[in-house]
Amino acid sequence: MTSASAVRSRQTIRFRGVSFVAFVLAPTPPVDDWLDELDRWRTSSPDFFVHRPTILDLSRLPLPTAEITQLSNRLAERGIRIIGLDGVEAHQLDPSLPPLLKGGRPIAPPAANYVSLAQPSGGAAPAAPPPRNEPTSLLIETPIRSGQSVSFPYGDITVLGSVSSGAELVAAGSIHVYGALRGRAMAGAMGNGKARIYCTRYEAELIAIDGYYRTAEDMAPELRGKAVQCWLDDRALQITALS
Amino acid sequence: MNVFNLFRRRATASVARERLQILLAHERSAGGQPELLAVLREEILAVIAKHVSVDADGVVMRMDRGAKVSTLEIEVELPNEASKLKAAG
């Protein structure tokens, strides 16, 4: 029996587990070209990687340890913080590098500011995922304003209204915009190459399906302002007018 | 559109200049004492309160800053009832 006054209770260390979604960057050789492409992405979406934890997957770019460190530094210069490595062998890493994080489960990429547009009550907590067997679609009946971001990892997003420049839509399924699409639309974000993007006025800053993207720079001028559909054909984005 | 507008147009810039000169002269000198008016009001109220019961809501202060002379106007509602007047001494 211990005397209460004499014994100091020990600090209990509590372990907690958390899970969150990280982004994966998977460079392909040659590295310099890949970095140029990354820089082009960053010019049109400068804040994309800020606050997003990023994993560097080197399975398509085998590198010796010294060069892994160099690449990690070059990414840090661009404001991209690598929190873990994948696609390398344990013996290649040294203590100065981020840890090996293998076996991540593919999931929808996190949006910049999760907005409560998806919740009818306007509450702060995200809605529980809908029951498995029902087709799900998120319908938004107001325009999406600059700075707003909508993420729906369970299905399609339909917007009755325009999506302003500076706004972002991320869907596991397809994206349908009955209005002008001037912002960013990323469909098939959970790895669904069959997702499509439809809009009645194509003026997008960026469109992406299953990670394959095209920016406004590469937009065919004859399609601008028209009703179009976008789909993926063997890893190449196709955009055609809807007539 | 009449002839006089032409003359009025030339004058507005000089009106603006004069307003700014007066205003900025006050703002620069008031830099060290932003609370002056609040302090003045409290002290004046305290002096009045020695002789008469006054409601703080019954005091209104108005200011008009001029080029050479500024006017501070303080309006105090004094009660007429004798009971509110404090005994002298």
Next chain:
Amino acid sequence: MAKVLVVTSGKGGVGKTTTTAALGAALAQTGKRVAVVDFDVGLRNLDLIMGAERRVVFDLISVVQGTAKLSQALIRDKRIETLYLLPASQTRDKDALTETGVGDIIRELRGKFDWVICDSPAGIERGATLAMRFADAAIIVTNPEVSSVRDSDRIIGLLDSKTEVAEKGGRVDKHILITRYDPQRAARGEMLSIDDVLDILSTPLLGVIPESQEVLRASNIGQPVTVSDSMSAPGRAYLDAAMRLTGQDVPMTIPMERRGFFDKLFGRKAA
């Protein structure tokens, strides 16, 4: 039933303060009791445009901090007796303006006035978010120019999420006021058209105010342009906009090119 109106834009220098003064004066001239409130923190502008700069005793932060009562801080307009101004503070820091403090003041103003017009500062920081927080309606002042339109869009998004009305599930009545519209440049395709602006912002139009010297002259002499020059193009456009705010159906006049007689004669515009 009092109405709280915020005049906001996101972008700076587009005409919020001019608009607050012009509309405030126009509404007060019809006999309504109007209070205009300057929500900038650290820079004071509305008092200058209203010509009250020499009479400022107490300001918004004095009232929030209890240094002065609202009735002592309000400055009555010399020309229009139902028009009052609550000036901004020039010397305090941002944190002095609290949400509860401002909420109490707005509530008190609602009890004394028919219209409470909040002049928002530029940006999306504290002064701007507090100016819109308690609003029932908003006027989003926009120049026909890309960055102004983008910033207005951002502000519209905030009006739909960061106001008390929006948080309770309601909607703030939003109106676009296009200012500094230059008909010559619009005709040459050098400036975004009114339709372009409305198409992007998807919000109803309250009015179009032409770029003009009368606005500059009005601020030079310290009078709202609806008082100094009510028959000028901007004066009339603001008067029409004020009527639309009160629910009257006034046909929209799009400013056309005009050159005054003397402009043509002397080939230049006097300031």
